[in-house]
Amino acid sequence: MATIKVGMADLNVCKAPDMITTLGLGSCIGIAVYDPVTKVGGLAHIMLPDSTQMRNNSNIAKFADTGIEELIKRVTAAGANKRRLVAKIAGGAKMFQVSGLSTVGNVGERNAQASRAKLKQLGIPLLAEDTGLNYGRTVELYPETGEFRIKAVGKSIKSI
């Protein structure tokens, strides 16, 4: 079983029995999608909610809207059926308890909202999520079972 690693503002696909992971999500979101029949999945690590709000938006994996679109394109090209795709998301933490509505204060929440909205728009059911709060998360997607494993400092491993 190989492990595929996804970096920040990056995405990739994965076929069972391999596993795909991204380490230390903070306010960013890890969006996992998979087809339970062909056991093809993918993971995107997005940083910002909306590419249309940015002048510099050439890196499509950086944004929830363009990142999720590209992720779906890539997993279907790798053998997933779009109609069977389901999603799970994690991350979007508020790492520092900054008061007010600064970027740092609410970008995690906005990332989560934008991810949910984009999945809904594409008709991909969001089966589970572990978002918000104030801690970092490492996530692992196992396309064999669809298990989305979440690890955090000082907490037991969670499976959604």
Add this chain to the structure above:
Amino acid sequence: MAKFSLDQVNEMYFDVLKEIGNIGAGNATTAISNMLNLKVNMEVPKVEFLTFQELPTAISAEEETVVGIYLEVESDIGGSMMFLLKMESAHYLVNHLMGRPDDYAEEFDEMDLSAIKEIGNIISGSYLSALSSMTNMVITSSVPYLAIDMAAAILSVPAIQFGQYGDNALLIQTEFGDEVKIQGFFILMPDVDSYDKILTSLGIAL
């Protein structure tokens, strides 16, 4: 819309940031040595221009626990700054401050956390006052916010700030200490308009 894009950073700008890093880290070291009553020497800071792929591992492995202190930067310029410490450096500083043996490594208690915030506050304040005197601008900062978590998760905060106008981030690494070397990392995140202001006040044409 600001003219500045971090992706077009030029050599002169890089030198300026390095110089600010130098003076800021120098001030910070003096502040720390006074606070701890220690003789500390400082190495020349290293300024690195990193992509998002490189940033999460710039300090340690992605999942290694590190200390991050975050402050909002206010007044003439806007933005934020972060100071990061490796765990062993944080323990060393806190132990010195609390008069404990060097090898004490229990989990931080409330007092320790306040002490770390204060260290971050002093270090960041010294850095910002260097920037302030070089640019002749009034630069103040918010109270310090603290997070102790995975390096990549903490670094997602500056990455997102930089991500709004480019695909790179600037990291200033400083090393100081006597027998034990303390490794600290600064990340200054001016908002887009403030970059222009900083450079203009330093007499650098874009």
